Amino acid sequence: MGPRTIANALRRRTRGVYYGWRVTAAGFLINALADGTYFLGFTVLLLPISRDLGVSRTAISVPFSLARIIGGALGPIAGPLIDRFGPSRVLTFAALLGGLGFVLLYWTSSYTWFLVVYLGLVSVGMQSGFGAATATAVTQWFVRRRSLAMAVAQTGYSFGGAIIPPLFALGVQTVGWRATALIAGLGMWTIVLPLSTQLRRSPESMGMRPDGDPPLPEGAATDVLTPGRTHLVRGEVPVRSALHTPTYWMLAWCFGLRSMVWGAMGVHLVAIMVWKGISEPTSGYLMGFWALAWAPAVLLMGWLGDRWSKQKIAALGSFIAAGGVLMLALLDQVAVWQMLVVMLLLAPNEAGWGLGWAMIGDLFGRRHFATLRGGIIAVQSLMGVGAPVYSGWVYDHTGGYTWVLWPALALVVGGGLCFWFLPRPQVPEG
Secondary structure (H helix, E strand, C coil), X not given: CCHHHHHHHHHHHHCCCXXXXXXXHHHHHHHHHHHHHHHCHHHHHHHHHHHHHCCCXXXXXXXXXXXXXXXHHHHHHHHHHHHHXXXXXXXXXXXXXXXXXXXXXXXXXXXXHHHXXXXXXXXHHHHHHHHHHHHHXXXXXXXXXXXXXXXXXXXXXXXXXXXXXXXHHHHHHHCCHHHHHHHHHHHHHHHHHHHHCCCCCXXXXXXXXXXXXXXXCCCCCCCCCCCCCCCCCCCCCCHHHHHCCHHHHHHHHHHHHHHHHHHHHHCCHHXXXXXXXXXXXXXXXXXXXXXXXXXXXXXXXXXXXCCCCHHHHHHHHHHHHHHHHHHXXXXXXXXHHHHHHHHHHHHHHHHHHHHHHHHHHHHHCCCCHHHHHHHHHHHHHHHCCCHHHHHHHHHHHHCCCHHHHHHHHHHHHHHHHHHHCCCCCCCCCC
């Protein structure tokens, strides 16, 4: 790093906040749109679409399962593209495609057309660049404060989920689900496309260092051990070496168990609440509360993750969530206040996603983060592919979700044990 580069970096630092926090703020807003419209928003639209198109719960669940296959296939493709071209370019493409899909849902008139638009445009766009781009950008800009920065960005999922699904519920009641989808697509173009320009690929590309640290003296070594009490490795681990560690595949398995729970319960959560005696509009608003409940859990767990073992914190979040699933399974009818308690117990499990992504950077380095994350996305997507259809099939054949909740309880506990016993990576030398 030459004298001019060092001077430029110092000037940037003295102007105000470290640029990495701007990247984090952009990630927060982008994640808010992604979760509020695609991941949680469609739970509000599931029943109206099912009624409007005249299809069963099983049939309307099929595209959500197929979307997981798409996500699994896109992970190993989008990851290397982000590592090569940077998160900004890939996110721009994803936002254009995903927004177009939401807009075209306005003209959906048949189940077949819904499948084409949802799978070919919405799912491809939303799963090819949103979460991968923001997680990669944050990982690149932070090392010592990675868990906290990732938590701040991941909190966007919470706020987006708290605000947008209730708006979706209101939109369904007033203008219908088609117009609601149209507005979501236009909003995505308006908000995400400008924000994508803020996701600069690395601090080094702007003459800085991760965390806003002062520039190193010229010729100083940059391969340092990340502080913290999580299992760490020195330097950057090549993709091939990471793939040969049991740790990588066990981490993928941990994410896969989480994905199965989300597919089984999350997609059908509004329908589960209606089955338990809560009205459909109220259930939509409760989805917003659930997402909002993630925020303090995400921030607390992120702060702790820079000070204690990330894997143990993520495991504890799963064990707490198991209490919520158990409570929901045992109650025949659920009052609103009881559902609020269930959602508070479920929140720490959702907060574990950010810790999991931060673990990848801690364990294997920054250089190939998106590629390694893409492999894990492929595994978790394939593991969760049948969960939404299974839940719809259970309801269609039993009239309830009892045999969804009990297996979900086992999966939540299994995910917690998986994180708790995650082994140290044994990375081959060279």
